[in-house]
Amino acid sequence: MSDGRKRIAVALDASERSRLLELARLVGPAVGVLKVGLEAFCGHGPELVRELAALAPVFLDLKLHDIPNTVGGAAAAAARTGASILNVHAGGGAEMMRAAGERAREAATSAGLPVPKVIAVTVLTSLDAAALAEVGFAGAPRETALRLALLARQAGLDGVVCSPEEIGTIRSACNPDFLLVVPGIRPAGSAAGDQKRIATPRAAARAGADLLVIGRPITGAPDPAAAARAIADEINGA
Ligand code: C5P
Secondary structure, eight states: OOHHHHTEEEEEOOSOHHHHHHHHHHHGGGSSEEEEOHHHHHHHHHHHHHHHHTTSOEEEEEEEOSOHHHHHHHHHHHHTTTOSEEEEEGGGOHHHHHHHHHHHHHHHHHTTOOOOEEEEEOSOTTOOHHHHHHTTOOSOHHHHHHHHHHHHHHTTOSEEEOOGGGHHHHHHHSOTTSEEEEOOBOOTTSOOTTOOSOBOHHHHHHHTOSEEEEOHHHHTSSSHHHHHHHHHHHHHTO
């Protein structure tokens, strides 16, 4: 598998179980990771994750956010599905992030599963400075994202989800092995949809993203596997 392919996580955002499995079968061989989000998980639960994890590594994108004990328990249950990457919201605080990391690692180890990477969402890529100000976050999204990334690192997590615009700032403040997972990816000419802080696959790869989360530009294409392959080529040429 080319390096470009390994750096794509395809967002399987669909409601029908048959469509999710069809997409996974079509696109799985052309990407490194299958991302299961809230829509698929709420509809089909851990069984679907187990089924997909048998096909390719799964990023279980539940963005957990609650008190530390509750998130710790949920992270442990999520780890037992065999997912390779799990996430929480950094806004839940250091203690919550620490609980998620510790409980997920313990659960995977006792189940004899590989230990998943636990990462934190910094600032959603659908929020711009104005939307952040509305919910009480003063300052530029980049400063907020950096502050939350440093907190996640301090809490012992393996990396963060950030927008393309924050890759450089976070990468230079954290070790090269701190995982940067980046949604808001749009190949030139494709619709932004609800994403506000976006970049092309080439720009995000060049800036230092480890894993590019890409949904609609692949899943909404007439030939999703071909769309994924074209993006992998673009990453390889970055
Ligand atoms: O279709 P699109 O490429 O916009 O899909 C992006 C995916 O990444 C969605 O599944 C979304 O939930 C997820 N995501 C995001 N922004 C974050 C974290 C995750 O868009 N900050």
